[in-house]
Amino acid sequence: MAQRVYIADVAAHNGKEVTLKAWLYNKRSSGKLWFLLVRDGTGIIQSVVFKGGVSEETFQACDEMTQESSIELTGTVSEDKRSVGGYELQVSDIKVLQVAQEYPISPKEHGTTFLMDHRHLWLRSSRQHAILRVRHEIVRACREFFDGGGFTLVDAPVFTPNACEGTSTLFDTDYFGSTAYLTQSGQLYMEAGAMAFGKVYCFGPTFRAEKSKTRRHLTEFWMIEPEVAYLDLAGDMDLAEEFVEHIVKSVLKNRSKELEALERDPGLLEKVIRPFPRISYDEACEILRKKDHEFKYGGDFGGTDETIISEAFDKPVMVHRYPAEIKAFYMKNDPDDPSKALCVDMLAPEGYGEIIGGGQREDDLAILQEKIRKHDLPMEAFDWYLDLRKYGSVPHSGFGMGIERAVAWICGLAHVRETIPFPRLMHRLRP
RNA sequence: UCCUCGGUAGCUCAAUCGGCAGUGCGGGUGGCUGUUAACCACUAGGUUGUAGGUUCAAGUCCUACCCGAGGAGCCA
Known part of the structure; x- marks a missing residue:
C-alpha cells in the first residue's frame, strides 16, 4: 500500500510510490495520455496518465472526470522540469470518489459579483x-x-x-x-x-x-x-x-x-x-x-x-x-x-x-x-x-x-x- | 443618503445610424503519446434585469422601478 502524502511534501518522496487525496483542478489530453492538474489544499501537482500504464477503466475515468471531482491517485513521484512545480506524479491507479457536477468557476476570467456569489x-x-x-x-x-x-x-x-x-x-x-x-x-x-x-x-x-x-x-x-x-x-x-x-x-x-x-x-x-x-x-x-x-x-x-x-x-x-x-x-x-x-x-x-x-x-x-x-x-x-x-x-x-x-x-x-x-x-x- | 457607471447564453464580453442575437471560455461529440489557462474540427445553448411607452421595426430611444459596481460622507 502506497504512503499517503500531501502535495506540499512530494519532493521528500521523489522516486517513491505515494497516494494523493485530491481534487481535479484542470486537465488536458493528448490522445493516449492525460495530464491531470490536481490540488489537495497544500499545493498543485501535474499527474500524468499513460494509456497502457493504467487499467482501461482508469484511463476511461480520466475522460469522465470533471473539474473539482474528488479523486485518490496512486503513482510514482518524479522530478521533471517540464512540470510547473518541478515534480509530477506518474499515475498507476486512480480511485474516483465523486464525479463533480459542472463546476461554475472555470480557469478563465470571471467578474467580482459572480465570484462573490460563489x-x-x-x-x-x-x-x-x-x-x-x-x-x-x-x-x-x-x-x-x-x-x-x-x-x-x-x-x-x-x-x-x-x-x-x-x-x-x-x-x-x-x-x-x-x-x-x-x-x-x-x-x-x-x-x-x-x-x-x-x-x-x-x-x-x-x-x-x-x-x-x-x-x-x-x-x-x-x-x-x-x-x-x-x-x-x-x-x-x-x-x-x-x-x-x-x-x-x-x-x-x-x-x-x-x-x-x-x-x-x-x-x-x-x-x-x-x-x-x-x-x-x-x-x-x-x-x-x-x-x-x-x-x-x-x-x-x-x-x-x-x-x-x-x-x-x-x-x-x-x-x-x-x-x-x-x-x-x-x-x-x-x-x-x-x-x-x-x-x-x-x-x-x-x-x-x-x-x-x-x-x-x-x-x-x-x-x-x-x-x-x-x-x-x-x-x-x-x-x-x-x-x-x-x-x-x-x-x-x-x-x-x-x-x-x-x-x-x-x-x-x-x-x-x-x-x-x-x-x-x-x-x-x-x- | 447623494453622485457616476452598469445589467445580453452557465461565465466573459460584442452587436456601427433603431434594421437577421454574435465571439471566446465552459458543456457535448470526435481527433492527437509531453501538454503548461494545450490545440484542431463539429455541436447544443437566449423571455437582452422588470413593467410600460415611442416606432413599420427596440438589446439599442423615452419613463418608472429592481439589482449590482465604483466613489462621497463616516470609519479600522
Whole structure:
C-alpha cells in the first residue's frame, strides 16, 4: 500500500510510490495520455496518465472526470522540469470518489459579483489561498507579538448593552425583550482589563452598520486591540510601530511565496522598519496645503486626504494630536494644547489609508464625566466605565488595528473583500 | 443618503445610424503519446434585469422601478 502524502511534501518522496487525496483542478489530453492538474489544499501537482500504464477503466475515468471531482491517485513521484512545480506524479491507479457536477468557476476570467456569489467555491482558487495564508500569518504574528510581550488575552463581549458613540452605526438585536448591540470596539472593556492585568489585548469581530460602499469597508471586520496601563501617547506610538514592523517582517519571512503569487513587490514592504515618521495633525494639514489640496482645517481626513499624506512617505506614517472636537469622548486632551486630543492614526503607504487608530485615554473622573455630558451620552450607561477612574486611575493608552485593511495593504489588494473568507458588505450577506 | 457607471447564453464580453442575437471560455461529440489557462474540427445553448411607452421595426430611444459596481460622507 502506497504512503499517503500531501502535495506540499512530494519532493521528500521523489522516486517513491505515494497516494494523493485530491481534487481535479484542470486537465488536458493528448490522445493516449492525460495530464491531470490536481490540488489537495497544500499545493498543485501535474499527474500524468499513460494509456497502457493504467487499467482501461482508469484511463476511461480520466475522460469522465470533471473539474473539482474528488479523486485518490496512486503513482510514482518524479522530478521533471517540464512540470510547473518541478515534480509530477506518474499515475498507476486512480480511485474516483465523486464525479463533480459542472463546476461554475472555470480557469478563465470571471467578474467580482459572480465570484462573490460563489465565495464558498472561490476559496479553492490559488490566489485566494495566497491571500488567506497571508491573513493567517498576520494573525499569528499579531498574537505572537503580544503573547511574547507579556500581554494577557482578555477578549471583549460581542453583545453590548449601550451605544458609546451613537447608535446609527450599530447593529441592534433583540435580547430577551431589550435591545443589545453588536460591538464596534472592545476598547472600553480593554481599559477594564488593563487596570486588572496591566497589559492586555483582545482579538475578535466587530460590526459597523455604516452604509459605506468603498474598497476599504466591511460591515463585519476583525480588530486586534491592545491596552496598556501606565502608558502615554509616545509609548503607544512606540508599541504600534514595533507591532506593525513585526507583522510585516513575519509575512516577508514566512509567506514570500504567497506574496510572489500575488505579484506583491517585497521591496516596498522591506522598507517598513522603525522608526516610522510621526507628524502632528497640524503638520499633516501643512502637507495637504503644500500639495495645493483643498482641505478644511479642523475636520477629519477623508480617503483622498489620507492618500496624499501617506504618499509623502515610503513607510507607515503616524499622525497624532487631532482636534479634540472630532474625536471620541474617551480621548485625553493634550495638556500643552487642550484643543488637541492625545490620539494617533497610523496611515499605511500607497494610499491604503488608516490601519490603526488609538491614543491615550482620559483618566480624570471629573473631566470624563464632563465629556460624556458634552457628547450628549447617557451617563448611567457608563457607570462601570467611570468606576475605572474611581479606583486607582492611571494614565493608559491603546489602539486598534483592523486586520482586513492590514491584509489588503500587505498583499497589495485593491479591495478588502478578498481579505476575509466570507466578507460581509452592505449589499452582501451570502454565502 | 447623494453622485457616476452598469445589467445580453452557465461565465466573459460584442452587436456601427433603431434594421437577421454574435465571439471566446465552459458543456457535448470526435481527433492527437509531453501538454503548461494545450490545440484542431463539429455541436447544443437566449423571455437582452422588470413593467410600460415611442416606432413599420427596440438589446439599442423615452419613463418608472429592481439589482449590482465604483466613489462621497463616516470609519479600522
